[in-house]
Amino acid sequence: ALDLREKLKLLPDKPGVYLFKNKKGKIIYVGKAISLRKRVRSYFQRGVFSPRIGSLVSRIQDLEWIVTESEAEAFLLESNLIKHHHPRYNIRFRDDKSYPYIKISTNEDFPRVFLTRNPKRDGCQYFGPYTNVKAAKKTLRLIHRLFPLRRCKDKFKNRLSPCLNFYIGECSAPCVGRITKDEYSSLVKGVSLFLQGHYKTLVSSLKEQMLKASKEQEFERAAKIRDAILAIEKMSQTQRVTSFPGEDIDLIAVAQKGRQACVLVFIIREGKVIDKNHFLLNIDVEERQGNILSYFVKQYYATASFIPSQIIVPEEVEEKEEIVSWFFHKTGKKVEFVVPKRGDKAKLLKLASENAALILEQNQPEKKEQPLLELKNYLDLPQLPFRIEGFDISNIAGSEAVGSLVVFEDGKPKKSEYRKFKIKSVNGIDDFAMLKEIISRRYKRVLEEKKELPQLILVD
Ligand code: SF4
Known part of the structure; x- marks a missing residue:
């Protein structure tokens, strides 16, 4: 080589x-x-x-x-x-989870909408990541109720009648031609607008569809659309209004402490905070914030189908020009990074930063792990010494030598596993030989009984 x-x-x-x-x-x-x-x-x-x-x-x-x-x-x-x-x-995400996305399979004739943890570059639409899985599932349930896209993966070859999903009102049954391709496409567009948080645009398009349906005397369909409009309007009333009417913004705040950082994203659509997500990162001590932002933004938007035209950040993002031109390449849209110094955006950013600091505080790695972590680093161990076993020999007046074993698990003494050994084979005072004897007796037994081995052994 x-x-x-x-x-x-x-x-x-x-x-x-x-x-x-x-x-x-x-x-x-x-x-x-x-x-x-x-x-x-x-x-x-x-x-x-x-x-x-x-x-x-x-x-x-x-x-x-x-x-x-x-x-x-x-x-x-x-x-x-x-x-x-x-x-x-x-820089790395701390919990190496893969967060779910909501996917619209727009590469199919009759697209479906579902959760996935594996976003791809397949031309489909992806929304997320959602750090709150429960909330993502709830959103999806609502979508199924409001927009009856199909739930099956069928190829629709020999279907004569729709399945149960149709009868409970959660599928428009394209399998048997109960909905035209055009009507189906407008459902798909509706889901997409919904997931982008563009409720106003969505509601006005639904109103048009409702009028059209009632003109065509399709009263059942018109009634369904009306219900969807009411549900969406009700939902958007509960969302916090900001003082940026009509604007689409992602606001990204960062808090860092030692080797940990928390990035909090406020998702603002049409001037309302529709969601927030937080992410924990492992960083280097004194990592520059601009670098954390750059790393985060690249990961966060890698699979996003929608990027707002404005991203508010607390500091200049490193590699800003490259990122902006990458966004343009991806979405054909000009995205700008804004670092607000005063005014409402700066205020909201401050609030978000305080929240990020709070989340970081609540999510510090378990305190008890800290000493173990230090020990691990100090001794350059390959893993955390979760189980430690220590040996010592005591000679009472030069005879009756006894070996003892203490056990620590997870940083705490585990007295039930403490042992005493009578020295059998060594005469006289020879601590090395005695330790050798008890250590080999101990681990021969542990191996025979297939018990857990310690990550660290200490001898006196
Ligand atoms: S009604 Fe038809 S299209 Fe809808 S889920 Fe059932 S089989 Fe699929």
Whole structure:
């Protein structure tokens, strides 16, 4: 294999993604660049680096890269690779959950709407991520009630009659032609507007449909549409009004403390806060906020079907120009980042930041883990020492040697598992030999009985 220096010479002057590996071959950092050659080589030139980059560079033993067609593609690849490999030196989401999205399968003749945890680039519409799964499920139930899209995955070949979903009013039965393709498409559009939070536009379009239905003497359909209008109007009345009438905004606040950060997103549509989501991140101590924002925005909007025209942030986002042009490439829309200094937007941002700090406070990693974490770092252990066993020998007046074992689990003594050992094979005072005896007796037994082994053994 080529060594690092040879690989550096081969780097192309093209956009793409690069991966740094440590001596064990583990990916420790993923980055993207307009020019792989310039960007990657810059790490190895003399210069003053932040402690983090310095520490990263000292660990790089190998490198790989992937050339992409465009920078926009590099963005997506970078974010997917980070999600997949969780590199040590990238900012990462703390709980590695995959959050659900609501998907409209617009690549089908008669699209469906459902939850998925696996958004793809398949031309379908995705809304989310939803950090509150319960709320997402509730939204979906409401959608099924208001917009009777089909619930099955059928190909509709030999259906003669609709299934139960039709009879309970939750499907418009395209399988047997009870709804025209046009009418079905307007249902799909309705769902999309609903998920974007564009209730005003939605209601006025539904009103038109209702009029049309009653003109055509389809009174049952008109009544259903009227019910949907009432439900949507009722829902939007309960939402908090902001002082930005009609505006679509995502407001992103950040709180950070030590190695943790919380990002809180307020989703404002047509001037109302329709939802909020928070995310916990693992960061480096003293990570720049602009960098956290940049990382977050890239991950958060990677699969979004709708990006508002304004995103309010507390600070300039790093790589802002690139991100804005990536958004333009994705949605054909100009998105601007705004850092408000005063006025209502600044006030709302302050409120959101306070909330983010509060969430962070409530979600600190368990206190009891803290000492274990310190011990782990201090001793450079591969995992948290959840179970610790300690051995000691005591010689009472030079005879009657006794070995003792203490056990700690989860940072607390577990007295029920303390043991005493009579030394059998060693005569005289020889602590090493005695320890050897009791330790081998102990773990022979543990292995025989298939009991749990400790992560750390301490001997006196
Ligand atoms: S009524 Fe027809 S289209 Fe609707 S869910 Fe049942 S089978 Fe599918």
